[in-house]
Amino acid sequence: MPARLSMPKDKLKFVLLEGIHPGAVELLRRDGYTQIETLPKALTGDELIDAIADAHFLGIRSRTLLTDAVLARAPKLAAIGAFCIGTNQIDLRAAMRRGIPVFNAPFSNTRSVAELVLAEIVMLMRGIPHKNAALHRHEWLKSAEGSFEVRGKTLGIIGYGHIGTQVGVLAEHVGMRVVFHDIVSKLSLGNARQLASLEEVLAASDVVTLHVPETAQTQWMIGAAQIAQMKRGAHLINASRGTVVDIEALSAALEAGHLLGAAIDVFPEEPKGNDTSFRSPLTRFDNVLLTPHIGGSTAEAQANIGVEVAAKLLRYSNNGSTVSAVNFPEVALPEHTGRCRLLHIHRNVPGVMAAVNERFSQAGINIAAQYLRTNEEVGYVVIDVEADASQVALEQLCSVEGTIRCRTLY
Ligand SMILES: NC(=O)c1ccc[n+]([C@@H]2O[C@H](COP(=O)([O-])OP(=O)(O)OC[C@H]3O[C@@H](n4cnc5c(N)ncnc54)[C@H](O)[C@@H]3O)[C@@H](O)[C@H]2O)c1
Numbered sequence: 001m002p003a004r005l006s007m008p009k010d011k012l013k014f015v016l017l018e019g020i021h022p023g024a025v026e027l028l029r030r031d032g033y034t035q036i037e038t039l040p041k042a043l044t045g046d047e048l049i050d051a052i053a054d055a056h057f058l059g060i061r062s063r064t065l066l067t068d069a070v071l072a073r074a075p076k077l078a079a080i081g082a083f084c085i086g087t088n089q090i091d092l093r094a095a096m097r098r099g100i101p102v103f104n105a106p107f108s109n110t111r112s113v114a115e116l117v118l119a120e121i122v123m124l125m126r127g128i129p130h131k132n133a134a135l136h137r138h139e140w141l142k143s144a145e146g147s148f149e150v151r152g153k154t155l156g157i158i159g160y161g162h163i164g165t166q167v168g169v170l171a172e173h174v175g176m177r178v179v180f181h182d183i184v185s186k187l188s189l190g191n192a193r194q195l196a197s198l199e200e201v202l203a204a205s206d207v208v209t210l211h212v213p214e215t216a217q218t219q220w221m222i223g224a225a226q227i228a229q230m231k232r233g234a235h236l237i238n239a240s241r242g243t244v245v246d247i248e249a250l251s252a253a254l255e256a257g258h259l260l261g262a263a264i265d266v267f268p269e270e271p272k273g274n275d276t277s278f279r280s281p282l283t284r285f286d287n288v289l290l291t292p293h294i295g296g297s298t299a300e301a302q303a304n305i306g307v308e309v310a311a312k313l314l315r316y317s318n319n320g321s322t323v324s325a326v327n328f329p330e331v332a333l334p335e336h337t338g339r340c341r342l343l344h345i346h347r348n349v350p351g352v353m354a355a356v357n358e359r360f361s362q363a364g365i366n367i368a369a370q371y372l373r374t375n376e377e378v379g380y381v382v383i384d385v386e387a388d389a390s391q392v393a394l395e396q397l398c399s400v401e402g403t404i405r406c407r408t409l410y
């Protein structure tokens, strides 16, 4: 039996920004969704608000800022797909309070970032950025000065999560010693060692690479004091978030020769798209390898992310499942063939579920199945009823005090 949604699939609008992989569009179309708007870049201000005003599903990457004020202007928004790992660009709590689950791709580009970082370690240790820049200016710098093998050197990883662990494994394969710092006690892979503090890792490493998320704690966590704790002649790599490193402090350390080089993929201010120019104090340094936030931008990663996140949005739209949502109670759901499925998102306050069940009972509606998950603020209940009861059931549900959102799938 084909799915009957609260709105037919061809009335539900997807808006996909920031050049999301065409595989996502293909998957949505194959599932019967026809209203899919795509844009190659991020939007801000009125342009963003206009684009999402009547969207039911929104797909973004790292450059679209979704604040509570922006979400308030998207009253129909049912879910957000972050087609990347980081979700710091979204006010996750505000989205949750508005009944909007957010889905991401927690590891589809992990390997791509790790491979880039491994390559950067080798490039930096050999002084390649500097020599490459010189050759482009017709200067011949054939010299072994400042050029080292990575074998036997120490790599310090800050943030030993999905990416950090992969980087550590790859680095050990080329003979590096790996130490790391994480706020959580972690299982070390290979011979990696968790040191007692950030300071110890900074002091022990020939190359320091950052793989923390953007949080209040990680904002500017590498400043002048931390760089001073690094060995003279060490290298710094940042492919995490631009707000983790104080760029002025990094520039000063490069200027003073305290650091021999750096590879930076992420910046405090990044252009919204490829038609915008890039400015940074780091462009003046030959020994800094600059990349335009492409750690995760490989054909493989983008194709996988496109399909992974689109599939999560489809599952929520068609089935109600919130499994792997980053900001929402997770409800895993079986198929509901032959029945009508109602989704009810409510404030998690006493009496809501009692009111739901009482109303169904008074209206003589039999509940075939009920699934409930809550967190400290929000409850998400999914109720299956016989198809002929769907309209009455939806009316009953939507009028319960504390309701944030409700809709019917069948
Ligand atoms: N450059 C790119 O294109 C690119 C691609 C993917 C991800 N990223 C960034 O990399 C980040 C890390 O990705 P991941 O998949 O490894 O995330 P993850 O959540 O698997 O790992 C992050 C690790 O950092 C640790 N951590 C958190 N706060 C810390 C702190 N204050 N000090 C030390 N450790 C801390 C966590 O405990 C965790 O182990 C993402 O959040 C994203 O911002 C960038």
Ligand SMILES: O=C(O)CC[C@@H](O)C(=O)O
Residues within 6 Å of the ligand: 061, 062, 063, 083, 084, 085, 086, 087, 109, 296
């Ligand atoms: O593709 C992007 O814009 C972000 C990539 C990366 O920073 C991520 O968080 O996955």
